[in-house]
Amino acid sequence: MKNNIPPATVQRLPLYLQCLEQVDINSVGISSKKIAEIAKVNDAQVRRDLSYLGTLGTRGVGYDILTLRKQLELELGLVDGLSAIIIGIGNLGSALAEYGGFKEKGFKIVGLFDSDSNKLNKQIGNLAVKPLSEIKDTCEKYNVAIGIIATPEKVAEEIADKLIDCGIKSILNFAPVMLKNKPGIQIRSVDLSQELQILSYYLDRQPLKVAK
Amino acid sequence: MKNNIPPATVQRLPLYLQCLEQVDINSVGISSKKIAEIAKVNDAQVRRDLSYLGTLGTRGVGYDILTLRKQLELELGLVDGLSAIIIGIGNLGSALAEYGGFKEKGFKIVGLFDSDSNKLNKQIGNLAVKPLSEIKDTCEKYNVAIGIIATPEKVAEEIADKLIDCGIKSILNFAPVMLKNKPGIQIRSVDLSQELQILSYYLDRQPLKVAK
DNA sequence: GAGTGTGAAAACATTCACAGCT
């Protein structure tokens, strides 16, 4: 929180959190070596990364799993129960809406929006799909932090602008399009086919160097 | 193809391809500066990255868009029309099955599989959902290169093993679980909630350093 | 003995800045 954590490390923190969640339920402590093995990184890397969060381990012993989890969650800002909305309730949007992993990690999906009137009022979980015109209300009511774009690429840009207009500062974009830079706004794009393309590059090659 | 391209560059190649696809349809050439602007990277970076693919640009002029696309596709191995299958036809699996971006980028989804008998024969596009027992047949018939895992996390590991057993060498994993290392197998994991977590870290902070 | 935390070294990646081509 206080100090600057290198971007490469920030990228790995959620990974470590995932690792901690899948270790044997009755282990109370864990070594950097063990984390490294699960996360498939070097153990010195794990120690260096975790050292940015403070002095969390005990020499000769290792890390206390619960303490470490708490600290990772704190550092990532997961403790505040951030609210998010999803725009574009097609297949992908629906999948995201029902995806349990968000809730588990402390995110709350508080709105689903689509411009297609056929989808209006479609119920997913305890939420009904609403028209885009209601985005602003929801953002104000729930103090929405993150907008998740799952629309077709043609409208992604205008949706992004709309979200920003509603005061949203962080966008997770699943539309396969490069959004324009918006000053002061954090945008992360996940392009599913780009992931396949990277895999494709490493196909049939000697894995001298393993895909990141 | 011939020479070793740095991993950081490989990661960006699909991005450049995406950029080329969204420039004005009647432009025939493009400068590194323009690509850099769309991809939000430094222009020297673009030139350096592209220089790994050979001498593709013309000094004083820029890059020919068509040539560059062809070369990127060649380098990424997208020209062979790689076949992929999807295992786990829940919301996410269905979304992936209908996702147009794969086809567009030269991937062919040739099989959908689920262990839930209620889903069997469910039709998505021109494919019907099949039981896991038919994976092997499909792999042999279509020479499947990539397996996409969209199952619940509990079974992801065993599905991965099954895929490897069927001769698959590359796996794209959407289950929120760290798969064990399998020698000689390329695994990429996309964890949707990890993406949100990274965004969360950068929330409300001064964007001195922008999230990668 | 086991395992962290961290200087120092090595490896890797990005950016500058400019010669060279069109």
Next chain:
DNA sequence: AGCTGTGAATGTTTTCACACTC
């Protein structure tokens, strides 16, 4: 004049290796 390709400089990340603690 405009833009690439690339040495050289700079910045970042990873890894080694070991002093230190339990």
